[in-house]
Amino acid sequence: YPKSPKLFKVGLDPAMNIAEEGRAFCDAHAAEYFTKENFFELSDGRKAKVITAIAMFYDLEDPSNFVKDIVDSLKDDGIFIVQLSYTPLMIKQNAFDNMIHEHLQFYTLASLTYLFDKYDLKIxxxxxxxxxxxxxxxxxxxxxxxxDASAIFTKDIGQYRINSFLLNEINCGMGELDTFRNFKKQVDKQKKTLMDLLCKLRNQGKKVYGYGASSKGNTLLQYYGITPDLVTAIAERQP
Incomplete structure (x- = not known):
């Protein structure tokens, strides 16, 4: 969102390639990791009304310390909004290629609740x-x-969604090892289907080229053992 005189926006993101864009949209920005020290330096010691963490929470080497710093940086009536990959959907879609080197954790609402509870954050x-x-x-x-009276949500609706998520996670078997063993079986079944197709195309004298999915594509290439004799080349477009 563009700058607004009604808001003082602080941005912290270590990616240098988007630092200029960050400075354009924030009143104070640094190409640094989020810590409470870095935040307070940019905010002149003021606490935040809203903190967002989008598509990065699963990259944290120390999520506990991160959440503690969030709580210390947040006003008593502030809110913390986090968006991240949802493990039950990853398993349902056999999306094992979401498992890349920088994704260190895979969360459910139940596991996120356990973490937040340790620091007195309520979902x-x-x-x-x-x-x-x-x-x-x-x-x-x-x-x-x-x-409860916030315009963002009401207690009853929010709690209904929370209860629905938690019940669905139980029904999906998120607390059972067999769920993850079956996930591996499905991934390996998917591997056989793709490898059979690639071998068939190669034996027919055809060439296969790939396009895009640079991070997730590498997970697929490595786990399936796809070599240049099966996929000739892969192209990527940036941005």
């Missing part, structure tokens, strides 16, 4: 969206904050 609403083949957006606030 008040959750929604699904189509980002990255299925993500969930979670709204939370400090435990002593009462947001």
């Amino acid at each position: 008040v609403d959750v929604q699904l969206n189509d980002v990255n083949a299925g993500s969930f957006r979670v709204i939370s606030t400090k435990r002593n904050n009462n947001l």
